Every structure is written in structure tokens, then in C-alpha cells.
Amino acid sequence: MKPASTIFSNAQVTVFETMSRLAMETGAINLGQGFPDDLGPENLRERAAQAVVEGPSQYPPMMGLPELRQAVAAHNKRFYDLDIDWQTEVMITSGATEALTDCLLALINPGDEVVLIEPLYDCYLPMVRRAGGIPKLVRIAPPGWDLDIQALTDAFSDRTKLILFNSPHNPAAKVFSDDELQAIADLVIRHDAYAVCDEVYEHITFDGKTHKPLMTYPGMKERTVRIGSAGKTFSMTAWKVGYLTAPAHLLAPISKAHQYVTFTTPRNLQSAVTLGLSQNDAYFTGLAADLQVKRDLIAAGLEDAGFAVMPTEGTYFMSVDIRSVGFDGDDVAFCEMIARQAGVAGIPLSAFYQEADVNHFVRFCFSKQQAVLEAATGKLKAFFAGV
Numbered sequence: 001m002k003p004a005s006t007i008f009s010n011a012q013v014t015v016f017e018t019m020s021r022l023a024m025e026t027g028a029i030n031l032g033q034g035f036p037d038d039l040g041p042e043n044l045r046e047r048a049a050q051a052v053v054e055g056p057s058q059y060p061p062m063m064g065l066p067e068l069r070q071a072v073a074a075h076n077k078r079f080y081d082l083d084i085d086w087q088t089e090v091m092i093t094s095g096a097t098e099a100l101t102d103c104l105l106a107l108i109n110p111g112d113e114v115v116l117i118e119p120l121y122d123c124y125l126p127m128v129r130r131a132g133g134i135p136k137l138v139r140i141a142p143p144g145w146d147l148d149i150q151a152l153t154d155a156f157s158d159r160t161k162l163i164l165f166n167s168p169h170n171p172a173a174k175v176f177s178d179d180e181l182q183a184i185a186d187l188v189i190r191h192d193a194y195a196v197c198d199e200v201y202e203h204i205t206f207d208g209k210t211h212k213p214l215m216t217y218p219g220m221k222e223r224t225v226r227i228g229s230a231g232k233t234f235s236m237t238a239w240k241v242g243y244l245t246a247p248a249h250l251l252a253p254i255s256k257a258h259q260y261v262t263f264t265t266p267r268n269l270q271s272a273v274t275l276g277l278s279q280n281d282a283y284f285t286g287l288a289a290d291l292q293v294k295r296d297l298i299a300a301g302l303e304d305a306g307f308a309v310m311p312t313e314g315t316y317f318m319s320v321d322i323r324s325v326g327f328d329g330d331d332v333a334f335c336e337m338i339a340r341q342a343g344v345a346g347i348p349l350s351a352f353y354q355e356a357d358v359n360h361f362v363r364f365c366f367s368k369q370q371a372v373l374e375a376a377t378g379k380l381k382a383f384f385a386g387v
């Protein structure tokens, strides 16, 4: 029989699914795949339920409900002072994942180079390749995860079509600095390229650090796509609702990809996300404040268990160096061991690398009830005390 796509045939099952399965199979506390462990805001769930009961039950507009697109434009103005035309510059997608796919399919021609920052979120490489792009990787390295501007400069060329990156960064938990963002903007402009900015953790930053979209930098509005996710901002990852902001000349082809990939996104969820984005500032600051308490709690628990923890400036992930507890195997073996023997699941950071050669860090998700975080770090402490 003829072979299927080489890229997808050779792909592994995503590490998030694998680790969640392992957690289920072993009964381990799942700090692996990134998701909160509560139901999410009741007002949004009620609105979604009401919208299902009352209808309509037919296709919403292809670009998204007008009221949600208006709410996305207003959100851009409120938090970033961006003036966005909701009719020509906003589109609703089925999660940030679909928004990313639409961008890559719509902006890349086969042979175009795409600059990516490694470690990278799992769907970036296969989707860039499937769109015909040639990945050019620039690595940020722990513990500081600083962006090497020379390496970034070297990765750009006249063949660069776009840079795709994520800030606040999963899994590095880094918020890109003003200087780094300015350097990215300069290179994008110098090479007449585009930027696709995965900003799903835009509201999850700590210690007074704030997220500044690349789109706000001088000359970047015309070249930047900005992607958000209701799954992250409203702590309901099952709600695959993404929102994409882009200049009209980029949104036009991106919307053509969307019309063939999903065409639209469930109406009831769009209706509830409209309510979500329209909430007052206290909701958004409360999200980060609540997670900052949890970050500090897990950091203290992991340190107490003997781990060297990595700084977390944003996102709901914290990574540890597994060598700090005397483990000299790789991160995948470590995750197998702690799931089966300590009763806690994590994610090996090597999964975020093309060659899996950085393999002594493990990521834990701390968007969980405090008691769950205490139980998990307590189990790790007991396990490593006995090793």
C-alpha cells in the first residue's frame, strides 16, 4: 500500500497524551499535561449552557460571532492599547491550535524558512514541516533561557517567511524581555518577514512582570499575528476557543485556511467567551495572583523534596533539574519512575526539543488545588527520602 504522510506517520503520540495515560494507568497525581483541575468560572459555564438550551443550533458566522470579535478587539485595546478593527482584523478559531495551523498553512509556501525558538511547543515543528516550511531553530538554554541575539540574527535570511514563537513561554516559563522582543521585531522588519505570536499565557505572568505583545512594537502591527486561547485565560482547556488578531492583509489568507480546516467554532462556547473577555480587570489579575500563590507553594514543596527548581516568570509550569536529586538517567526514565513509584506524573522537557538532547529537566503543572500540590510534593519528598 502507498505510504501515508511521512511527517505524521513518523510522529509519536504527543507526550501530553502519553503522560496523562500513564497517570491514569498508575493512579499518579497528574502534574504532567497542562490543565487546571477545577470546573472553571461558573458564570461562563452557565452562559454556555444557556446558549445550548436556547440556541440557535446552526453554524455561527465563519469568522466568529460578531459580539465575540468585538470583545477580542476591546480586549486588545484595554490591555495593550491596540486599535483593532473587529471586522477585518479578528477571527475566532477552534483553539489556539487551530489558529496556529491556519497561520502556517496560509502564510508558508514550500521552501520558506521559519525561525522557531527551541524548546518548542509540540505542534510547531510537524505543522511547519507539513506546510512545507524549513525550520531554523534557535535555542534558549536554562537556567536563564536568554535569547542569544547573534544566534537569532544568524537564523534569519532572505528566505525567512516568518518567526513563530511563544511568550510567556511553555515550557521555559519565561516572559520575553523588552530587549529580546525589540530584537525580534528588528529582524522581522529587516527581512520583510512576519511574526506568529502564540500568546496563550498572556494573562499568566508573575512578580509584576507583564506581557507585552510583539504586535505593539513600532512597525509590527502590519507584520504580526497574535493568538490567544480561552482554554488558558478562563482555565477551561476543554473549551477549544482561540482568538486571532492580525492585519487585514494577513487575516484574509488565514481566514481561507480556517474556512477549510474547521470553518467555525461552537456557538455556545463563543457566546460564553464573549462574557469572559468582557469581565473587569479583577478577573484577569485574579487569575495570575491565584497562580502565583500556587507557584510559590509548588516551588517550596519541590525544594523541600530536594529539587533545584527553575524560575517561573509566567505560565503555570515549573521545571526542575532532575540531577539535583541524584538521578543520572534521562528525563523520560525519570517521569516513568516517579509516575509508577512516587505517584506523581510530570512531562520530560526533552519532548520539546527536535533531537531530545536536553534531557535532565522535568516540567510540573501547578494549576491545581493547593491540597493536590501539597500531596504531590509530599509524595516526591517521601519517595526521594527513601531512595
Ligand code: PMP
Pocket (backbone or CB within 6 Å): 034, 094, 095, 096, 097, 098, 121, 166, 170, 198, 200, 228, 229, 230, 231, 232, 237, 240, 241, 242
Ligand atoms: N500553544 C501553547 C504554548 C500551549 O501551551 C497550548 C496549550 N495547549 C496551545 C498553544 C493550544 O491551545 P488550545 O488548547 O487553545 O488549542
Ligand code: GLN
Pocket (backbone or CB within 6 Å): 014, 016, 017, 032, 033, 034, 035, 170
Ligand atoms: N499545552 C498543554 C501542555 O503544555 C497541553 C496541550 C495538549 O495536550 N495538547 O501541557
